[in-house]
Amino acid sequence: MSRKISMKQAINEALDLEMRRDPTVIVMGEDIVGGTGAHGEDDAWGGVLGVTKGLYAKHGNRLMDTPLSESAYIGAAIGAAACGLRPVAELMFLDFMGVCFDQIFNQAAKFRYMFGGKAETPVVIRGMIGAGFRAAAQHSQMLTPLFTHIPGLKVVCPSNAYDAKGLLIQSIRDNDPVIFCEHKNLYGLECEVPAESYAIPFGEANVLRDGDDVTIVSYGLTVHRAMEAATALAKDGTEAEVIDLRTLSPIDWDTIIESVERTGRLVVVDEAHPRCNLATDIAAFVGQNAFGALKAGVQMVTAPHTPVPFAPTLEDLYIPSADSIAVAARRTLAPGGQSPRIAA
Amino acid sequence: MSATMSANPFPLGKDELLQAYRTMRTIREFEERLHVDFAKGDIPGFVHLYAGEEACATGIMMHLNDNDRIASTHRGHGHCIAKGVDVHAMMAEIYGRSTGACRGKGGSMHIADLSKGMMGANGILGAGAPLICGAALAAKVRGDRGVGITFVGDGASNQGTFLESLNLAAVWNLPVVFVVENNGYAESTAMEWAVSCDSYVDRATGFGMPGVTVDGTDFFAVYEAAGEIIRRARDGGGPALLECNMVRFYGHFEGDAQTYRAKGELESIRASRDCLTILSERVIEAGVIGRDELQAVDREVGALIEDAVRAAKAAPLPVAEDLLRDVYVAY
Amino acid sequence: MAPVVGIVANPVSARDIRRVVANATSLQIADRANILLRVLAALRACGVQDVLMMPENGGIRAHVERGVMRAKSRGEDIYPSLHPVAMPVTGTVADTHRATVEMRRAGVAALVVLGGDGTHRAVAADCGTVPIAGISTGTNNAFPEHREPTITGLATGLAVTGRVPPHIAFAANKRIDVSLINGANGGAVTDLALVDVALVTERYIGARALWRTENFRELYVTFADPEVIGMSAIAGLLEPVGRDESGGLMVRLSADGDGAGEGRRGTTTLHAPIAPGMMARVGVTDWRRMPADVAFVPEVAAGSIALDGERELSFTERDRLSLTLRDGAFRTVNVAAVMRHAGQNRLLTATPVPATAF
Ligand SMILES: Cc1ncc(C[n+]2csc(CCOP(=O)(O)OP(=O)(O)O)c2C)c(N)n1
Numbered sequence A: 001m002s003r004k005i006s007m008k009q010a011i012n013e014a015l016d017l018e019m020r021r022d023p024t025v026i027v028m029g030e031d032i033v034g035g036t037g038a039h040g041e042d043d044a045w046g047g048v049l050g051v052t053k054g055l056y057a058k059h060g061n062r063l064m065d066t067p068l069s070e071s072a073y074i075g076a077a078i079g080a081a082a083c084g085l086r087p088v089a090e091l092m093f094l095d096f097m098g099v100c101f102d103q104i105f106n107q108a109a110k111f112r113y114m115f116g117g118k119a120e121t122p123v124v125i126r127g128m129i130g131a132g133f134r135a136a137a138q139h140s141q142m143l144t145p146l147f148t149h150i151p152g153l154k155v156v157c158p159s160n161a162y163d164a165k166g167l168l169i170q171s172i173r174d175n176d177p178v179i180f181c182e183h184k185n186l187y188g189l190e191c192e193v194p195a196e197s198y199a200i201p202f203g204e205a206n207v208l209r210d211g212d213d214v215t216i217v218s219y220g221l222t223v224h225r226a227m228e229a230a231t232a233l234a235k236d237g238t239e240a241e242v243i244d245l246r247t248l249s250p251i252d253w254d255t256i257i258e259s260v261e262r263t264g265r266l267v268v269v270d271e272a273h274p275r276c277n278l279a280t281d282i283a284a285f286v287g288q289n290a291f292g293a294l295k296a297g298v299q300m301v302t303a304p305h306t307p308v309p310f311a312p313t314l315e316d317l318y319i320p321s322a323d324s325i326a327v328a329a330r331r332t333l334a335p336g337g338q339s340p341r342i343a344a
Numbered sequence B: 001m002s003a004t005m006s007a008n009p010f011p012l013g014k015d016e017l018l019q020a021y022r023t024m025r026t027i028r029e030f031e032e033r034l035h036v037d038f039a040k041g042d043i044p045g046f047v048h049l050y051a052g053e054e055a056c057a058t059g060i061m062m063h064l065n066d067n068d069r070i071a072s073t074h075r076g077h078g079h080c081i082a083k084g085v086d087v088h089a090m091m092a093e094i095y096g097r098s099t100g101a102c103r104g105k106g107g108s109m110h111i112a113d114l115s116k117g118m119m120g121a122n123g124i125l126g127a128g129a130p131l132i133c134g135a136a137l138a139a140k141v142r143g144d145r146g147v148g149i150t151f152v153g154d155g156a157s158n159q160g161t162f163l164e165s166l167n168l169a170a171v172w173n174l175p176v177v178f179v180v181e182n183n184g185y186a187e188s189t190a191m192e193w194a195v196s197c198d199s200y201v202d203r204a205t206g207f208g209m210p211g212v213t214v215d216g217t218d219f220f221a222v223y224e225a226a227g228e229i230i231r232r233a234r235d236g237g238g239p240a241l242l243e244c245n246m247v248r249f250y251g252h253f254e255g256d257a258q259t260y261r262a263k264g265e266l267e268s269i270r271a272s273r274d275c276l277t278i279l280s281e282r283v284i285e286a287g288v289i290g291r292d293e294l295q296a297v298d299r300e301v302g303a304l305i306e307d308a309v310r311a312a313k314a315a316p317l318p319v320a321e322d323l324l325r326d327v328y329v330a331y
Numbered sequence C: 001m002a003p004v005v006g007i008v009a010n011p012v013s014a015r016d017i018r019r020v021v022a023n024a025t026s027l028q029i030a031d032r033a034n035i036l037l038r039v040l041a042a043l044r045a046c047g048v049q050d051v052l053m054m055p056e057n058g059g060i061r062a063h064v065e066r067g068v069m070r071a072k073s074r075g076e077d078i079y080p081s082l083h084p085v086a087m088p089v090t091g092t093v094a095d096t097h098r099a100t101v102e103m104r105r106a107g108v109a110a111l112v113v114l115g116g117d118g119t120h121r122a123v124a125a126d127c128g129t130v131p132i133a134g135i136s137t138g139t140n141n142a143f144p145e146h147r148e149p150t151i152t153g154l155a156t157g158l159a160v161t162g163r164v165p166p167h168i169a170f171a172a173n174k175r176i177d178v179s180l181i182n183g184a185n186g187g188a189v190t191d192l193a194l195v196d197v198a199l200v201t202e203r204y205i206g207a208r209a210l211w212r213t214e215n216f217r218e219l220y221v222t223f224a225d226p227e228v229i230g231m232s233a234i235a236g237l238l239e240p241v242g243r244d245e246s247g248g249l250m251v252r253l254s255a256d257g258d259g260a261g262e263g264r265r266g267t268t269t270l271h272a273p274i275a276p277g278m279m280a281r282v283g284v285t286d287w288r289r290m291p292a293d294v295a296f297v298p299e300v301a302a303g304s305i306a307l308d309g310e311r312e313l314s315f316t317e318r319d320r321l322s323l324t325l326r327d328g329a330f331r332t333v334n335v336a337a338v339m340r341h342a343g344q345n346r347l348l349t350a351t352p353v354p355a356t357a358f
């Protein structure tokens, strides 16, 4: 059975299904239940935006509120994972990674390798990413490149409810540490989602639109901007192929290369800052592995090299727009396919 | 002697008392106005209101000058106002205007004015404590008798950064005051549950510094305790912790339904623990300031906030070039 | 039925400004809980099966419950059952008053109190004839005697189970009643102190604790013990008055304690430990006995009134203030006497042996 639900509901459903299936799955985070120790309603919040609302009623103490101590509880989730549980730890805003990053990149990410392949750390750290919420510089970042940079971490970033559910179920079942990035501006977005459980394998990109003229690769919120751009381009007779990466580490190189070999043109869209991000990564990979197929320079559309501004007028300029993606695509189609040098 | 004492029994002169009242009223009016305008959809992002907690910021900040530094929290409007940040600039910032304290780049959670010693509201819990250790270190190295005050919520006090800073400040004997603003809740979670030893004074003691708890809704209690602690820090006596027990009049952020509160809790704290009522009744009863004089202040403050909102709404928005400006000093 | 004991443990005593100005002790919550567990074990050893406890959110109860639970899970049965009094927690002194009233109503045989002078004062206001066993966890603590709480618990247990005759087990205590009639509206406020009433010229309550001597003017004490600190130390170092004597002492102070020699005629300067670790010079004008049941009207016309070391009330020239000492105002467990009796009568041996004649 399938019905329309939001990405927020899809995540809630994935957690519920996995908790039912596997008693070692526990969920922890700040106010994910809410009202702990207070004298009003139990389960008062269900997370700051209500993603985990209602799970406490179903699973009781397997949902644990935490003190505001990310280093301690994210670290504890990792430690518990190394000892046989499958914790899903919510890090409200992934920007708070700053206070607990050691536990993630020096501990979780390295256990397996450092211990000679003898450790498994099946932890999921999920939280909000991305701009557009008027939440300013410390609550809006797209930090995905920080995570993809680290060997040992898997990085997932769904663009819709269907993928969110299947990818979160896969993340929980996966035996490596996963950073699960939820774009806060997609929480309300609905699509058809089956009620039953299903897993989407890592490293399989989703081709959202076929086209032979130009390949547009993205993930998260900007996938939707890329689709808008493709619609606009189609009006001029340009058919863009749009690839939603879904998982950033591992990444589906084959789908990208196959598409570029067909279109000869590539636009990579990343909401992260322009230096050393997914866009540069993919551009470099294509340059190295499919240079002969390229008919034009690779175009990168990213956020600027600035923190996320608060003022709505500025934040709207900050996030890559459908227009800028379409302009970049047209640039690859221009004679010579050259573009002015873009300052980072 | 006893005649002059009875004319004004307080440790502050009439002008200073009026100033304290004005500051507290300005914070209250500022926050209540935001509460209304946020509900109307006029204000982008999220705001955390300081209403109910005014006596704490005010009682502390009256002992500070522009050379003293404070590090604030996500609930920072009160700290800003009490530290002398311009109300028009604050309002414009919250409205995302280019005339704002941070030119519209920061918003409610990041208002700062370094010229006033206000090192920023902060979106990251516990981040202010290490920074203020640095501010205090700078003051100590320069020998300028400056002190650093960091504010932290009951919830954020569980951050490693905060606990590490207590230790660092004690080891380096820094002129720092750690102010725990204990409003009983971190978002929806109760302090009694989240803070294992249940007492901030115990925590301070554990780090080898004195801790003091005061009723943070009583301006005079905060003022007096803060005065001693700040003087001690200024004189080289080292760090201390001040816990102010207080109440939050609104939700964690605007839009919070607050179902975690006990029935009748909000009504009861508003009725019996309103720091503005407590202060005004005290000074009126002592015959030091007349009700009419306070009402005159209320009117001035009302006009000030009204004007700040009007000006903010009329102010120019940041423009495209502003997006790329001020990432570096030079690049 | 075995007697029930009530316990009032204040989580917020010993948190005031004297930690900064005088290096005063701050007894940690976990320590207070451990003290309580020791008292509970002693009560149980004497046969007390049920204990009523004041609820609070300051952590003591949570720690105590954890301790009891841990003992149980190790199979130890060494504590009485704990019953929190059903009442809302406000986190203020009102809780102490309310709990005391409720426990008295419930018929407790004694009240074990953990706190400073202020906490004991609040209990004494409402305890009626129920005897108090005081344990010091506060700052000034002239009232509760200092000793190992296990012994206080033992003595209380022996007293309430009737193994020590009441005339030995319980002692009478004095207090000072304060009456303040508001000149403006005729409203009356009454309050009390267990040890001392100090009148100071500053007229705001502020951080409550009293530690600046410049403003001290008059002092009234129920007993004057040179071995305690705080206001009553001033009296004790001038003329000791026992807890068991009738009446107390009143002392008039002057502003010139620091300007030794320049004081007005008849002023002596006294060195007194007015707060922990804090020796202050106070100018003393004169002092005299304060007989019971005689209303004293202070000379200070306006200022504030500190009761057992904390500023509580303020008054102006328009108000009428009077202070009256009462003998035999409430009862305490006489721990020293109970334990002496227990030893002499071998109450804790397997088969108690009656005392030889005394
Ligand atoms: C490192 C970090 N973790 C979590 C948050 C999300 N957050 C913002 S405010 C808040 C509650 C803070 O409670 P408290 O410290 O008691 O301050 P109060 O809101 O009561 O003033 C939380 C969890 C954050 N901003 N930063």
Ligand SMILES: [Mg+2]
Residues within 6 Å of the ligand: B153, B154, B155, B181, B182, B183, B184, B185, B186, B187
């Ligand atoms: Mg709080």
